[in-house]
Amino acid sequence: MQLEILTPEQILFSGEVSSVKFPGTAGQFEVLENHAPIISTIDAGKIRVRNAKGEDQYFEVNSGFVEVFKNKITVMV
Amino acid sequence: MGSLKEVRNRLVSVKSTQQITKAMKVVSAAKLRKAQSRIVQMRPYAQKLQGMLSQLSGSLDGSDGKKFYQIRPVKKVLMIVITSDRGLAGSFNSSIAKETLRLMKEKYPAALAAGNIDIITVGKKGRDFFAKTKFTMVEEHATLFTHLTFEAADEIAQRIMQSFLDGKYDAIDLIYNKFKNAAVFIPSVERFLPIPVEQVKPGAKASKIDYIFEPSQEAIVGRLISQSLRVNFFRTLLESNAAEHGARMTAMDKATENAEDLLRALKLQYNKERQATITKEILEIVGGAQALNS
Numbered sequence: 001m002q003l004e005i006l007t008p009e010q011i012l013f014s015g016e017v018s019s020v021k022f023p024g025t026a027g028q029f030e031v032l033e034n035h036a037p038i039i040s041t042i043d044a045g046k047i048r049v050r051n052a053k054g055e056d057q058y059f060e061v062n063s064g065f066v067e068v069f070k071n072k073i074t075v076m077v
Numbered sequence: 078m079g080s081l082k083e084v085r086n087r088l089v090s091v092k093s094t095q096q097i098t099k100a101m102k103v104v105s106a107a108k109l110r111k112a113q114s115r116i117v118q119m120r121p122y123a124q125k126l127q128g129m130l131s132q133l134s135g136s137l138d139g140s141d142g143k144k145f146y147q148i149r150p151v152k153k154v155l156m157i158v159i160t161s162d163r164g165l166a167g168s169f170n171s172s173i174a175k176e177t178l179r180l181m182k183e184k185y186p187a188a189l190a191a192g193n194i195d196i197i198t199v200g201k202k203g204r205d206f207f208a209k210t211k212f213t214m215v216e217e218h219a220t221l222f223t224h225l226t227f228e229a230a231d232e233i234a235q236r237i238m239q240s241f242l243d244g245k246y247d248a249i250d251l252i253y254n255k256f257k258n259a260a261v262f263i264p265s266v267e268r269f270l271p272i273p274v275e276q277v278k279p280g281a282k283a284s285k286i287d288y289i290f291e292p293s294q295e296a297i298v299g300r301l302i303s304q305s306l307r308v309n310f311f312r313t314l315l316e317s318n319a320a321e322h323g324a325r326m327t328a329m330d331k332a333t334e335n336a337e338d339l340l341r342a343l344k345l346q347y348n349k350e351r352q353a354t355i356t357k358e359i360l361e362i363v364g365g366a367q368a369l370n371s
Contacts, residue, residue: 040291
């Protein structure tokens with residue numbers, strides 16, 4: 001699935017991923033392939049991005065929003 | 078001949094001034110390009126934010142965000158005046174100052190008469206101007222543009238929003254130069270808070286997708302609205318920044334052209350003087366030789 005992490009200043013990440021874990025306001029949650037459409041707020045913490053090879057990449061955030069729709073994840077921090 | 082030397086000196090000084098204005102123009106052009114690309118880079122973010130907000134606009138009424146729409150009788154006004162740190166940008170800063178004073182008279186005569194208008198300036202030039210007036214400057218940010226980041230802008234935006242929520246101000250306006258293109262900027266006034274109602278279009282329901290909302294629609298809307306205000310403030314600063322470099326580029330281009338005209342006139346004058354001197358010298362020699370012969 002497709003992930004995009006946006007900030008007001010730049011596009012932080014854009015590419016194919018296999019799973020993403022978010023520090024959601026209502027608790028941590030992970031998004032996998034074919035996740036139901038969701039809009040959630042996220043709080044301070046780390047976003048873990050895992051690609052197809054199982055390699056992890058972390059992004060530190062203070063707050064933001066996640067939208068998942070049709071295997072396209074948009075994160076705004 | 079004194080005047081010949083004078084003209085030559087002026088020629089040299091105009092030439093070196095022209096070199097400076099030319100260099101400044103080139104520098105401004107480069108900075109303008111950078112400033113413009115920052116505006117472009119922010120666009121996807123702003124669009125996405127707007128898209129989410131329209132998904133959720135139905136649940137605005139029960140949310141935290143509602144208080145940013147609260148319209149109160151206007152007693153105390155805050156004006157955020159955005160200028161540049163440096164001059165030599167044509168009418169960039171003076172038009173903002175003029176616009177601000179005009180706005181006070183036309184939009185808030187009561188608050189003006191009661192001395193209830195406060196000012197926050199961004200940019201050295203605005204500070205210098207309003208320091209001489211009777212208005213209270215609650216904050217001044219003189220070096221924000223040297224290194225403009227979202228964090229720095231955000232900090233100011235949040236403080237301003239809090240002062241609205243606390244009831245310190247009933248209306249907050251932004252006065253800045255809107256960037257149109259490199260040669261044109263438009264001094265503009267934008268209502269920052271309370272949020273003008275036409276910005277939310279409840280009629281324009283985007284295709285309703287069955288989203289899961291976490292923690293709740295109301296909580297998300299509240300944060301979205303706050304975030305979009307902060308992003309909007311940042312966008313205003315970016316626009317003003319781009320407009321500033323565009324204005325300076327145009328001003329310096331004009332100055333270079335004017336220097337060229339001046340140089341042409343001076344050169345003509347110089348050549349005329351030189352010719353006159355030579356003619357005079359020949360006349361003297363010929364006259365002297367004739368006096369010897371006779």
